[in-house]
Amino acid sequence: MGLIQSGFNCMGVAWATIPFQPPAASSIAEGIDKLYLFLTGITLFFTVLVFSIVFYFMVKYRRREEHERPAETRTYLALELTWTIVPSLICVVIFVWSASLYVQNSRPPAASMEMFVIGKQWMWHIQHPEGPREINALHVPVGVPVKLTMTSQDVIHDFYIPAFRVKKDALPGRYTSLWFQATQTGTFHFFCAQYCGTSHSEMIGWVYVMSPSDYAAWLAAGEKTDSMAQQGARLFDHLGCGSCHVAEGNGRGPSLAGVYGKPEKLQSGETRVVDEGLIRQAIMVPNSVQLPNYAPIMPTYQGQVNEEQVLQLVAYVKSLGSQERKNGK
């Protein structure tokens, strides 16, 4: 008796130590968990259903006599249709539910705070627009939507914060983004979730979610650095971008003032909004976003600037957005 008792106790302890749910610390986590729960319910229901029917039949219709010859059953079309249509309807429900959540979760709110993430074998490099940089750590304020713009310096990585239920690849040669709004303060793991070589499993860090005032204090406490845009401005001078891109618009290249966020017609005929990705492309592969009315003279800066510097240049060009564009082209 005592043995059974302690056996149960043991199982109780094991049960208690088995983790079932990760912390849910972002505005979207609850919605995802509800869908997850629903899907778990569906899975349990059908697994139990199929298992019990199989067991029931196996017992009820077990062979009682070696030469038994059961009668042939007809195929009932109605039955076939039922188990085609019912699962289809369930799938439609799941699809609509999950797709609407996904679409909602994919669009960052307009007022998001921006931060930048660069994956490198094997660390995460994080840059705040105000200037501070971090490695394998990300400080964010609670209750504020944060948008991460991400890229990779080498291979494909993937930025994954389980507690926030968000994940997105960081790809070389382009920007991807994800957003979240933390709902509770604390520290939460982030991981690299795309295999990237030897130390992939050490490419992990912590998100520190702080109250807005703590976050402001943290920003202020760090070593004094220029903002990303200021650093970008210095690079802009240093690399001689200004020799063509003159604010007044009378240089050999277009004025960059106010271009950010505007749609633009390229020589290829395609219309694209000037976003981080397009600015990056203009710096690395200028021909790919050639403008009409301009000669293809802009040199590529590939190999001269790293991803961090590109992000600073991008930040600088974005900061020109507030000024008026002068040349009307």
Next chain:
Amino acid sequence: MSTATAGAHDGPPESGVNYLNASYGIKSWLLTTDHKRIGLLYLVSVTFMFLVGGLAAVVMRLHLVEPQGALLEPETYNKFFTMHGIIMVFFFTIPAVPATLGNFLIPIMIGARDVAFPKLNLLSWYVFIVGAIITLGAILSGGVDTGWTFYPPYSSLYSQSHVAAVAIGVFITGFSSILTGLNFIVTIHKMRAPGMTWFRMPLFIWASYATSLIAVLGTPVVAITIVLLGLERLLHVGIFDPAVGGDPLLFQHMFWFYSHPAVYIMILPPMGVVSELITAFSRKRVFGYSFVAMSSLAIAVISFVVWGHHMFVTGQSIYAGLVFSVLSFMVAIPSAIKIFNWTATLYKGSISYEAPMLYAMGFIGLFTMGGLTGLFLAALATDVHLNGTYFIVAHFHYVMVGGAVIAYLGGIHFWWPKITGRLYPERWARLAALLVFVGFNLTFFPQFLMGYMGMPRRYAVYPAEFQVLNVLSSAGASVLGVGYFIPLIYLIWSLRYGKPAGPNPWGAKGLEWTIASPPPTENFLTPPVVEEAYNYSGTGGSHD
């Protein structure tokens, strides 16, 4: 199926000469064009590969008992999971059922003397062996650490391991699938016995037919993808790495365009096996035969347009995500239909519980779970959280191991008397089937929880909060390992000591049970004429 000699136990008398003892010597095996012998060549080869891949899994599970890793350096661990994946996918699960049971059974089941191109069939095996030797050679001389998915630019420009050699091995093996697929398609079209109409074909034949179509249409794509990867790696031609002007996602599109259908190359033939097992052990024609047959074809077609569900978190556009999500739900329906039809087959049957039937029941349960957990991943919102975690690992092992491997084991047991002429020991077999089922669930169920908790896959070391689940999983793996090992021993034992099987130990229908065990080299001494399919109810043309 009934022929001139149908009936439970009155097959042709054992003449003594069969395909196994018709000729002796290593040469008679290595130069054979007999589909049955080629099937056995594959059986030995894929079993060997399974042992190698399984050993890698054992080492991995041992390593993961401790968060900081108990055995290996991360670099070595990465090579182990890569080796496990490549061997288990390309050298075991893809060829297992089609190349062993398929080769042995397809001609017999349709009443033919051999496949359409026997020499090509032997060539397929040699191609497979060359690919396997190159791959194993590369693994022994240092290995490869890219994961079986070979994602560039890591694989093309960054990895320091033997990517090119392994890629060549996999590339070559692909041709073995293509040739076998081609052979089966032509065989099924052209070699059926008189009266073996399309809708009298055993469901295993339908499944093999659908699989062969996928193999022939899909494998060339992965071959091209691997060639492009090789070009970039060896000659630095910019195809996938943006640093040299390529697009890293292009590879993923091409790779999954093949590798998603490859999931069905791996699971359709086992589904065919399960249809045969359930039929035989409940003595009933599968409920909704034509629905089951057509669902194989539907799966083959839809499987080609769902590859994007592997790329929901790559930054692929929202609209692409929506389309691939809908299509992925669609491919789930035909599988659901099969499950319900198999279950309904048992209704008012005459059911017995020999080991193959236990495996078939295990398949139904585990494949149901594997399929349903696929819904979590076809659903966009939950996929974002679960993609790249252990949830994925658990899901595809429920499908590939709980489904494919278990059905394969069931099939091997079911046709073992036919292949060898000997019975395996039933009690041991039931025990092993039970161990495999329990061990499997103990190994992989915790991985669903691990994934939902957020543990990424392919981690050589991991945060301590995941340890409990990892230890559970490793404990399960040891049970599973024992479960696999027992059949290996008693099947070999039975070759010598097993009781003679007789032509039809199960009282099953189907042409293969009307001929001697082991069958004569020419399969049928008198060409069969088929009048009806799966005639278990004893009415119709089954009496002489």
